[in-house]
Amino acid sequence: MLPAPAPAILCRGLRKRYPDVVAVDGLDLEVRRGECFGLLGPNGAGKTTTIEILEGLTNADEGDVAILGERWSGNTQALKERIGISLQETRFNDKLTVAETIRLFRSFYRTGRDHDDVLRRLSLDEKANARVGKLSGGQRQRLAVACALVGDPEILFLDEPTTGLDPQSRLQLWEVVTKFRKEGGTVLLTTHYMDEAERLCDRVAVIDRGRVIRLGTPAELIGALEASTVVELAADPMPEAARLLALPGVQGCHARGPNLALHVESLPRTVPALLAELEGSGATLLHLSTHHATLEDVFVSLTGRELRDT
Amino acid sequence: MPAPSPLYELTVTRVKEFIRQGEAVFWVFVFPILLALALGFAFRDKTPDRIPIGVANGARSAAVAKALETSPALRVRLYDPVAGREALRVGKISLLVEVDGATLFRFDPTRPDSRMARMEAVDALQRAAGRVDPVTIGEERVTERGSRYIDFLIPGLLGLNLMSTGMWGVGFSIVTARSQKLLKRLVATPMRKRDYLLAQMASRIAFLAAEVAVLLGFAWLVFDVGVRGSLLLLAVICFVGAMAFAGLGVLVASRAETIEAVSGLMNFVMLPMWLLSGVFFSADRFPDSVQPFLRALPLTALNDALREVMIEGASVVAVLPELVNLTVWMLLSFAVALRVFKWK
Ligand SMILES: Nc1ncnc2c1ncn2[C@@H]1O[C@H](COP(=O)(O)OP(=O)(O)OP(=O)(O)O)[C@@H](O)[C@H]1O
Ligand SMILES: [Mg+2]
Secondary structure, three states, rough: OOOOOOOEEEEEEEEEOOEEEEEEEEEEEEEEOOOEEEEEEEEEOOHHHHHHOOOOOOOOOEEEEOOEEOOOOOHHHHHHEEEEEEOOOOOOOOOOOHHHHHHHHHOOOOOOOOHHHHHHHOOHHOOOOEEEHOOOOOHHHHHHHHHHHHOOEEHHHHHHHOOOOOOOHHHHHHHHHHHHHHHHOOEEEOOOOOOHHHHHOEEEEEOOOEEEEEEOHHHHHHHHHOOOEEEEEEEEEEEEHHHHHHOEEEEEEEEOOOOEEEOOOOOOHHHHHHHHHHHHOEEEEEEEEEOOOOOOHHHHHHHHOOOOOO | OOOOOOHHHHHHHHHHHHOOHHHHHHHHHHHHHHHHHHHHHOOOOOOOOOOOEEEOOOOHHHHHHHOOOOOOOOOEEEEEEHHHHHHHHHOOOOEEEEEEOOEEOOOOOHHHHHHHHHHHHHOOOOOOOOOOOOOOOOOOOOOOOOOOHHHHHHHHHHHHHHOOOOOOOOHHHHHHHHHHHHHHHHHOOOHHHHHHHHHHHHHHHHHHHHHHHHHHOOOHHHHHHOOOOOOOHHHHHHHHHHHHHHHHHHOOOOOOHHHHHHHHHHHHHHHHHHHHHOOOOOOOOOHHHHHHHHHHHHHHHHHHHHHHHHHOHHHHHHHHHHHHHHHHEEEEEEEHHHHHHOOO
16 A cells, blocks of 8 residues: 655644744644635634745744655755745835736746646736736735745645635635646645635644644534524623623624624524523614525624634 | 746836936936046146236336236236225235335235245246246146046045946935835735845946947047056946945945935935045045045945056056955945845
8 A cells, every 4th residue: 555645734833933922832733735724713813824834934933844745955946946925015116017017927947837727717818918016916826825826836825815806806816726736736825714724625634823723624523513593683782791601592692793692502592591581671773684504604703703803 | 927036126127217307317317427527627627827916006116017017927907096995905816015115015924825926936037137047847738638627526526426326326226116015016026135235236238338439438538548557447436436336335335214315315325425535536535544544435445446447548457456345335335235124
C-alpha cells in the first residue's frame, strides 16, 4: 500500500506573541489535499497571523508548519513556487496596468499559467490595459487573486478575498475558487461571510483569541447546535436576557444587531411562552422572525459576538 | 512563450512607473536646466561694475569731476558737501572728493571698494595733471571658454542631478512599495530579492543617456560649454556615478517605512554633498584638514571626474581614482542594502 500523501497544510502548536497580545495561542490545523478549508473568527482572532505563518511570511514563536509535507526552512524557494497568495491588504503599483502587473508576477515563477488566460478567468480581460490605480475595489481584489493564480499553485491562500465586494463579484470569485478546486487545487481562505464559508468550504475552523474553538464541516457545526432554530425579536422595552433564558426550550440568547436572538429547540414550545412573557411585562413587540440555524448562528453562539463589526 | 526574465520585467515595469509620474520628468529634465539658466545668467561674465564716487561742489569741482570720469572704473556724481558726506556714510558712494582748497579724499580705508576707488581716483587725477608713467604694462583679459564660471558650474550640476534623480527615484519607489505591502507580496513569490534591488539600479540606465544629453546639449547651445575630453569616458563616468547613487538610494530606503522618513534620510545624506562636494564652488576652498573626508564623498569624486574630463580633457588614468571611489560606494551600498533591507 502506498503511504498517504502528506496533507497540504499541517501545523502543530503554533504560537505568536506580539508585545501586547498573544495573536496565535497554540493552534493546530490539518488541511487535506484538494480540500477547501475556511478560517472563521472575529476581528483580531488571529486569522491573518496564522495564514501568514503558514505562508512563510511571519515566523512563529513556537510550533511546526509543514506545507505539502515540507518545512519552510531549507525549502523556501521551492515552496514559494507551489503556493499562491492573496494578502488581506496589498496595493499593487498604481502606475502599472493590469496586464503589466500580471506579467510581472508571472515572470517570478518557473512554470505558470498564461497571463491572458488568468485575466479571462477573473473577468479582467476588459481591464487589461487599465491602470491599477483606476480600478474599483472589487477589480483590485480580483487582480490580487489573479496574481495568486498566475504561478499555477497547488495551494491557494486567500485572506478575506471577498471583503468589500458586491454580490456579483463575490459570485465570480466563488466560481474561480470552485474551478481551481475542480482542477485539484487546495484552498485555505479566511472570511467574515458565513454564507461564503457554507458555500465554498468543505471544513471550517472557528478561531477565537488565537485558538481553534470548533472544527468540522459546516453541516456538522450547525448540527452540533442543541437548538437548531433561531427566533429573533425586538421589543420596547427590551426584555432581560435572564428572563428569556428561563423560558421553556431556550438554549441561548445573544444580541444580534438591534435584535435579540434566541436559540430554541422547538417553536411551538417556546413562542407562546415568549409572547405571554412580553405581554406580562407590558412590552410592545416590534419585530419577530424565525429561521433555521446557519453558520452565523453557530459563530455567534460560540463567540458571543457578532462576526462583522457592523 | 519563452520564460520572461524577472530582472527584465522588474526593470521595465520600474521604468514605466517612473515615466508615468509626471513630476519626475520635471525634476529630472527641467529643473537642472532652470538651475543652469538662473546661475548661468547671474554669474555671466560682464565688464566689472563702476565704483560710485562723489565730488563735493566747490570752486574746481567741475574740472575734477571731468578728470575723474576718464577712469573706466569710476562713476562720478556731484554732491552738495553735506549731502556728499551723508552719501558716503550710508555707503551710496565709496569715496568723496572735496575740492575746497587742496584736493581731499574722504573714505573709509576698511572698505575694499573705497581703497579701490582711491587708487583709481589718484591715477585719474595725476594723469589728467600730466603724469607720465615710466613703465608701460600690457594687459591680457582671460575670459576664455573653459575658464568661465559656467564651465565650472555645468559639470557640478550634472553631478548633482545624477545624485538627486538616482536617490529620490529609487528611494520613493521602494518606500511606496513597502508602505503599501507590495514588497511583502513580492517576497511571497519566488522572486529573488537581489533581482528587485538590481532592477532599481538597472532602470536608471534607461534615463541616464537622455538626462545627460539634455543638460549638456542645453549648456552647449546656450552657454557654449563644450567637452574637451573623450565623450566615451564622460559616458562611463556618468554611468558609474549613476549606479553609485542608485545603490546609495537603495541603501537609504532599505528600512524606512514612510515617505516622510525616507525624505528626511535622503536630505540628511544629500545636503552635506550639495554644500561640500564642489557643486557651486570648488571643494578646494575648504580647509586642508577636512579634504580627505570631502574627497571620499561620492559626489565630490563624480564632480571632480566630470570637470577633469569636460574642462581639462583628462584621460582614463587621471580619473581612475574617482572611478574606483564611485565603484566602491556602489558595491558597498548594494551589499549592505541587501543585508539590512526590510521587506515586510
Ligand atoms: N505586526 C503586529 N504587531 C503587533 N500586533 C499585531 C501585529 N499583527 C497583528 N497583531 C495583533 O494580533 C492580533 C491578531 O491579529 P490578526 O491580524 O491575525 O487578526 P485577524 O483575525 O486577521 O483579524 P481581522 O478579521 O480583523 O483581519 C490582533 O490583536 C492584532 O492587533
Ligand atoms: Mg485578518
